[in-house]
Amino acid sequence: MLIxxxxxxxxxxxxxxxxxxxxxxxxxxxxxxSKFEYVRNFETDDTCLRNCYIVVRLDGRNFHKFAEQHxxxxxxxxxxxxxxxxxxxxxxEELEDVSIAYGQSDEFSFVFKRTSTWFKRRASKLMTxxxxxxxxxxxxxxxxxxxxxxxxxxxxxxxxxxxxxxNRNLRDYLSWRQADCHINNLYNTVFWTLVQRGGLTTxxxxxxxxxxxxxxxxxxxxxxxxxxxxxxxALHRKGTTLIWEKRDETATKRVKRxxxxxxxxxxTRSRRRVHAHHGDIIGEQFWEEHPDILxxxxx
Numbered sequence: 001m002l003i004x005x006x007x008x009x010x011x012x013x014x015x016x017x018x019x020x021x022x023x024x025x026x027x028x029x030x031x032x033x034s035k036f037e038y039v040r041n042f043e044t045d046d047t048c049l050r051n052c053y054i055v056v057r058l059d060g061r062n063f064h065k066f067a068e069q070h071x072x073x074x075x076x077x078x079x080x081x082x083x084x085x086x087x088x089x090x091x092x093e094e095l096e097d098v099s100i101a102y103g104q105s106d107e108f109s110f111v112f113k114r115t116s117t118w119f120k121r122r123a124s125k126l127m128t129x130x131x132x133x134x135x136x137x138x139x140x141x142x143x144x145x146x147x148x149x150x151x152x153x154x155x156x157x158x159x160x161x162x163x164x165x166x167n168r169n170l171r172d173y174l175s176w177r178q179a180d181c182h183i184n185n186l187y188n189t190v191f192w193t194l195v196q197r198g199g200l201t202t203x204x205x206x207x208x209x210x211x212x213x214x215x216x217x218x219x220x221x222x223x224x225x226x227x228x229x230x231x232x233x234a235l236h237r238k239g240t241t242l243i244w245e246k247r248d249e250t251a252t253k254r255v256k257r258x259x260x261x262x263x264x265x266x267x268t269r270s271r272r273r274v275h276a277h278h279g280d281i282i283g284e285q286f287w288e289e290h291p292d293i294l295x296x297x298x299x
Contacts, residue, residue, distance in 0.1 A: 048121040052163040053114045053170045056130045060106030061156035067106075069152055074196070075188035076236045083138060083145040084108060085240050085276060090137035091130055092242060092274045100293050102174050102281070104181035104239030108134070111170065114295050123161040131159045167294045175282040181239040183214075186229060189236075190217045193225055234278040241277040243290060246270050 048054050060066065072080050088108045092098045097116040102109050110130055112118065119125035135157050142151045164170040187209065194205040209217070221227040229237075250268045257263060279286060287294065 046123040048123050048126075048161070049163055049165075050121070051114055052165045054112040054116065054121070054123075054126060055109055055162045055164060055170075055173065056112070056127050056159055057109040057162070058107060058131060058134055058157045058159050061158050063106040063155075066155055070146075070149070075192040076185070076233075078235070079145045081235060081240070083141060085242070086141045086144065087134045087137035088240075088242055089274045089276075090141075091133045092244070094133050095129065096244075099244065100174075101242040102177055102239060103242075104177065105184060107177075109174070109177060111174075127159045127161050131157055167297055170294070171281075171287070178239055178281055182237060185236050186214060186217050189227075189229065189232065190220055193221060193227065197225055238278050238280060241279070241281055241286075242274050243277065243293060244272055245275045245290075246272045247275070 067077075067080070084103055084106070088101050088103055088110070091108075091110060092101055095110075095112075095118060097113050097118050098110045099113050100111045112126065119129065135155065138155055138157075139151065162173070164173055191202075191205050191209060194200045194208060195202055198205070200208065208220075212220075218229050221229050247270070248268050249271050250266050252264045253267045254262055255265050277286070281287075
């Protein structure tokens with residue numbers, strides 16, 4: 001494209017130099033791609049190893065203080081757990097290569113398929129996207145679970161990325177997190193029962209539980225408070241597992257009949273959505289019922 005200008009001198013129009021429009025931008029374009037681009041060499045390669053499951057785990061930052069200031073119910077607040085699950089579901093709906101997620105208390109782990117190529121498998125991109133989506137969802141859905149109770153300040157979540165090369169490694173990781181859920185929940189259940197129903201101070205309850213094993217804690221609950229820990233909420237004992245599942249959904253659709261009349265007709269469609277489970281993932285049954293979660297070790 002050419003650009004020029006008519007110039008008037010003493011009442012007469014004379015031609016001026018005509019030059020390509022691109023020439024007007026040559027200097028600025030070169031500056032944008034010239035000597036300053038070397039700074040990209042300081043970036044480190046954080047591409048995750050191929051054929052490995054990528055696990056992004058988020059943990060609430062200073063959530064003990066956060067729970068105290070927002071008056072979470074002890075030992076477990078279903079509102080807070082529900083909000084964590086809703087935020088995790090938002091992550092999975094945004095990043096469909098997350099095949100399974102597991103959460104308990106103030107943490108959630110997201111497992112990307114070993115064949116995933118999202119963000120070119122860059123660890124920093126995966127972790128920051130998961131963390132930002134989860135954190136923003138936590139704030140966005142707060143009122144859905146806590147109603148008019150105000151969110152006093154923004155919550156924070158730190159993240160890490162870990163690679164697991166085999167199905168066994170991944171299952172052992174998820175088993176570790178669920179075992180941790182059981183250990184923490186059993187302790188918290190006994191501790192707060194001693195405080196709330198047994199009349200002990202927090203210091204006294206802590207002293208009472210020092211050195212006790214799981215069997216001892218179960219005995220305290222059963223013999224002193226008539227509580228069978230095994231019948232407590234599975235949500236609290238087992239945590240939450242999120243997976244993709246196809247399920248039939250029926251909706252009503254208004255259709256026009258050949259005679260011109262309209263009527264409501266039930267239409268059933270199979271849709272793939274994220275669903276929550278609160279059962280055991282350490283044993284074989286869960287994995288046998290959902291064989292599509294794990295990929296072939298030979299990939």
